Amino acid sequence: MTQPKSRVKIAGEETLSNGWTRLSSYLLDYIDRKGATHRLKREVYHRTPAACILLYDPRRDLVVLVRQFRLAVHLNGDPAWMIEVPAGLLDDDHPEAAIRREAMEETGYRLRDARFLFKSYTSPGAVTEVVHFFAALIDIADRVAEGGGLDEEHEDIEVLEIPLDEAAAMIETGEIFDAKTIMLLQWALLNRGKLS
DSSP, X not given: OOOOSOOEEEEEEEEEEESXXXXXXXXXXXXXXXXXEEEEEXXXXXXXXXXXXXXXXTTTTEEEXXXXXXXXXXHTTSOSEEEEOOEEEOTTSOHHHHHHHHHHHXXXXXXXXXXXEEEEOSSTTTXXXXXXXXXXXXXXXXXXXXXXXXXXXXXXOXXXXXXXXXXXXHHHHTSOOOHHHHHHHHHHHHTHHHHO
């Protein structure tokens, strides 16, 4: 699908915050499909790329997930200790190298193979972060460390081993409501026969 000729011109940018991540306010001139130009104001969080992975043990038919505190979810009044797939920022690494590092740090599993699946913008209306999605087959012998995150980053990550069907059911019960985790669990259910 070809993209239309440039219909967007950035007219101005102002940095509103530059802490853990940069928040910018933009003025842009946007030409709509009818040819009319509109001056729009948008705010964007500049997040670096990330990666996430579904760890699946075909012999035990289970997935390895993690539970950790999320402030934004807490502020919304939802259960803040979220169940998620292992994930993290690339930190200038190649996506596969980054997810291998994150899987080890968070779960203690050393990956034999990591299969790239797809990439996605999970909140494209306001966040620049693109997430690279992976899956890996694991076995109990691949767990070579405790996991739980990095002490120096004050990570407090609980490692969970959950049967795949139970994890999928947790989406419907609302126990799992993280977008990247839902996407990877749905992918696993659709591809279960190809996973072993």
